[in-house]
Structures are given as structure tokens and as C-alpha cells.
Amino acid sequence: MLGMLSLTLLVWIYMFVQRGGYMTANAIDIEDVRSPDQVAAQIPPESSSASHNFKNMFELPVLFYVVCLYLMVLGQVDNIHVTCAWVFVALRALHSLIHCSYNRVLHRFLAYLIASLALWAMVMRAVLAAM
16 A cells, blocks of 8 residues: 555656646746646646546555455455555556656556456455455
8 A cells, every 4th residue: 555655646746847847848827727628728748647647546546545454454465465456556656657658558558457457356355255
């Protein structure tokens, strides 16, 4: 969980560097980007990749945090869960790296897919253990 939280922090920092750098270099007043529509109109997609990736950190990773807490509280953590958790975190890191850099959709999707399968394996094992 700390690995995923650390990754989220790194993407958040990079988001400020990326957008702030673009806005400074192009003399964009912060008041001109009050809404997502204004941001999209003022800042090109290649300077918003970290922002889009940051939003992704509040989709499947939220389920990751929930299942991790669930497993810890019920004492169901085992080597398979830990391995799946590290696969999830490592591939989410790869996904973020791709998303925030060259952003090749197929590469990003493959990292997302395999990470998702690791997460769903954790969820399904937790469900089966509860039955």
C-alpha cells in the first residue's frame, strides 16, 4: 500500500511540474484554467498526461487499498496476496511511466490489464475465503 501511495505522490508532484512548467513557459494566467474545459483549451494533451494519470490513481487503486485493508484486518494476507499486490504496484508504476512519457496506448493498456488481473485475483481470493 505504501508503494502505491508513494507512486501517487510522485505522479502528483510530476503533474505540478509538467503543468506549471507549461503554464509558466506560455504565460498562462492561473485564473484562465478554472475548469477542466478551460484547462483542455489552454494546455495541450502532452502537457496534461500526468494530470490524466493522477486521475487514474483514484480508480482501480482505490479497490487495491480496500482489498489490502480487508485482508490485513481479517488476517488473510499470504504470499500469493503479497505477490499479487507487488505485481499490481509494479505494473501501475510502469503504467504511470508510460502515461507520463511517450504514452503509447497499447503499452499502457498491457500494463493496466496485467495489473488489473493481479488485483482481481486478490479480490476473488478474498471473496472465496469469505465463503
